[in-house]
Amino acid sequence: MAGAGVIDEYVTALDRRLRGPDPVKDDLLAEARDSLHDAAAAHRDRGLAEEDAQRRAVAEFGPVTTIAREYQGLLGLAYGTRTLRSVMLVLPLAYVMWELNRAFWIGAWDDFDAPPPDWYLTVARFNDASAWLVAGAAVLALLVGRRLARTRVSTVTLARLAGVVAVVAVGVSLLGTVAILAATAYLDAARLFLSLPVTAASAVSLAVALRLAVLARRCVVFSSV
Amino acid sequence: MKSDALRGHLDALLLATLDGGQLHGYAIIEALQRRSGGALDLPTGTVYPALRRLETAGLVASEWSTVGGRQRRTYRLTKAGQRALDAERTAWREFTAAIEGVLGGGPWPAQA
Numbered sequence: 001m002a003g004a005g006v007i008d009e010y011v012t013a014l015d016r017r018l019r020g021p022d023p024v025k026d027d028l029l030a031e032a033r034d035s036l037h038d039a040a041a042a043h044r045d046r047g048l049a050e051e052d053a054q055r056r057a058v059a060e061f062g063p064v065t066t067i068a069r070e071y072q073g074l075l076g077l078a079y080g081t082r083t084l085r086s087v088m089l090v091l092p093l094a095y096v097m098w099e100l101n102r103a104f105w106i107g108a109w110d111d112f113d114a115p116p117p118d119w120y121l122t123v124a125r126f127n128d129a130s131a132w133l134v135a136g137a138a139v140l141a142l143l144v145g146r147r148l149a150r151t152r153v154s155t156v157t158l159a160r161l162a163g164v165v166a167v168v169a170v171g172v173s174l175l176g177t178v179a180i181l182a183a184t185a186y187l188d189a190a191r192l193f194l195s196l197p198v199t200a201a202s203a204v205s206l207a208v209a210l211r212l213a214v215l216a217r218r219c220v221v222f223s224s225v
Numbered sequence: 226m227k228s229d230a231l232r233g234h235l236d237a238l239l240l241a242t243l244d245g246g247q248l249h250g251y252a253i254i255e256a257l258q259r260r261s262g263g264a265l266d267l268p269t270g271t272v273y274p275a276l277r278r279l280e281t282a283g284l285v286a287s288e289w290s291t292v293g294g295r296q297r298r299t300y301r302l303t304k305a306g307q308r309a310l311d312a313e314r315t316a317w318r319e320f321t322a323a324i325e326g327v328l329g330g331g332p333w334p335a336q337a
Contacts, residue, residue: 032273
């Protein structure tokens with residue numbers, strides 16, 4: 001094998017073992033490649049031939065399985081952090097947009113002839129609170145994660161924690177959205193179609209929750225090492 | 226030096242190498258090896274994840290910049306990182322002083 005291929009082969013093997021957001025992965029691999037070429041250059045300066053210099057650099061960098069585990073932890077953590085930030089921002093925004101839409105196009109819910117039953121109000125309050133509770137949980141998780149990153153807690157563990165919080169948070173949000181839609185359909189399905197903009201906003205809220213569920217699932221996949 | 230013993234102090238060692246200014250990854254590895262007299266034999270590939278974790282913790286910041294005509298990711302201490310390094314140094318001095326008092330200075334005099 002030509003000497004120029006030793007580093008390339010190592011980086012390719014590392015690449016194959018990693019799953020996660022491409023920009024972060026490409027950045028990590030570019031830095032690893034740079035470091036290996038720097039190390040190989042240092043060994044060449046000490047008199048080693050090109051291929052031997054690259055083999056020494058690769059050996060010093062560490063076994064690809066060991067290094068891949070550490071890098072995968074970083075990728076999982078990066079994805080988990082990004083997902084929690086999305087949860088923190090998107091869910092309250094979707095909730096506020098829906099409420100503004102409803103207030104503008106329909107007005108207050110209590111304009112209806114008959115007041116809704118208690119069970120419906122419970123579901124509605126749960127859905128109203130869930131956006132803020134879930135966003136608060138995401139903020140708390142990000143702050144705690146930042147503190148834990150200063151301890152000896154590994155990036156793999158941090159990534160798993162982020163994934164668990166993301167799954168629970170998105171699950172609660174999705175449950176709230178589905179519950180209020182189902183409850184409204186059961187109580188009076190016509191209310192779901194009172195106003196096209198509000199119906200569209202409801203569809204957007206559901207789509208946002210489903211999209212976040214996909215992201216949360218990926219958090220778990222990427223933090224699995 | 227055993228990797229396990231080193232790993233427990235890796236964060237502090239990385240912060241210390243950045244105390245003099247920003248460095249790219251391989252320069253940090255060279256500084257670690259030079260300042261330890263070559264005793265630090267940790268796989269160099271583990272240094273980068275450690276640096277990124279310190280970045281997540283807000284103790285270092287990084288950016289791509291041109292060094293020696295090449296694009297490299299360079300790292301620097303943040304203010305929080307500087308405070309963390311100062312705290313690590315203080316804790317290390319207290320620890321080594323305590324251990325030196327017990328282990329240093331040769332055999333203890335026999336008790337009367």
